[in-house]
Amino acid sequence: MPAKTKVEKPLDNFQNNWEDRMEMVKQKVGNTLTKAEWDLFLYMAKFYNLNPLLGEIWAVKFKDKPANIFTGRDGLLKIGHKSGMFDGMKTVLLIDNQKQVQEVDIAPMGTAVLGAKCYVWRKDMSHPIEVSVKMSEYNTHRATWAEKPDTMIRKVAEAHCLRRAFSIHGLYMPEEFKEAEAKGQSPIITPVVSQPAKEQ
Numbered sequence: 001m002p003a004k005t006k007v008e009k010p011l012d013n014f015q016n017n018w019e020d021r022m023e024m025v026k027q028k029v030g031n032t033l034t035k036a037e038w039d040l041f042l043y044m045a046k047f048y049n050l051n052p053l054l055g056e057i058w059a060v061k062f063k064d065k066p067a068n069i070f071t072g073r074d075g076l077l078k079i080g081h082k083s084g085m086f087d088g089m090k091t092v093l094l095i096d097n098q099k100q101v102q103e104v105d106i107a108p109m110g111t112a113v114l115g116a117k118c119y120v121w122r123k124d125m126s127h128p129i130e131v132s133v134k135m136s137e138y139n140t141h142r143a144t145w146a147e148k149p150d151t152m153i154r155k156v157a158e159a160h161c162l163r164r165a166f167s168i169h170g171l172y173m174p175e176e177f178k179e180a181e182a183k184g185q186s187p188i189i190t191p192v193v194s195q196p197a198k199e200q
Helices: 010-016 018-030 035-047 073-083 143-147 149-165
Strands: 057-060 068-071 086-097 100-104 113-122 129-134
Touching: 018 057, 035 057, 035 068, 073 086, 073 149, 086 149, 113 149, 129 149, 143 149
Parallel strands: none
Antiparallel strands: 057 068, 086 100, 086 113, 113 129
């Protein structure tokens, strides 16, 4: 029986080869970072197999604080899929129904949304991971939170649940940081303390 030939997919090649485009990555996300922050960013990108050039992982500095390394909900979901253990996810809103918390897919008009709850199933576990988050702890009432609060709180619940289900550390979404949603606030550009060594 002839051996099977592995067919490489173009997207897989691009995903795996972003490290060959380090100068492009540096220009896109690294110019605000110190040497230590840049090294940590690259470590996180490689460890979780997230492509900076596709916007799957990025870093932002606010004022004089250390850089925050961000990903999106889809970046966390990608990590779950890559584990081979992801077996489904469900997210619901939590509303106030006569002083009782009720799970719904869509909140009726005029109903107070208390938060969101996410369920993530793993193939190697008999019960789902469950995480609930409160709207009051995350809603900034600004920017996208003001326009789509239900969507935003769902994403926060999913981020918490995916991190817990797949032991993801050090990666957060901007939606979880009120500072990142502050009105009119932009990342502060800071000089690179020392340039990272060129990849050989």
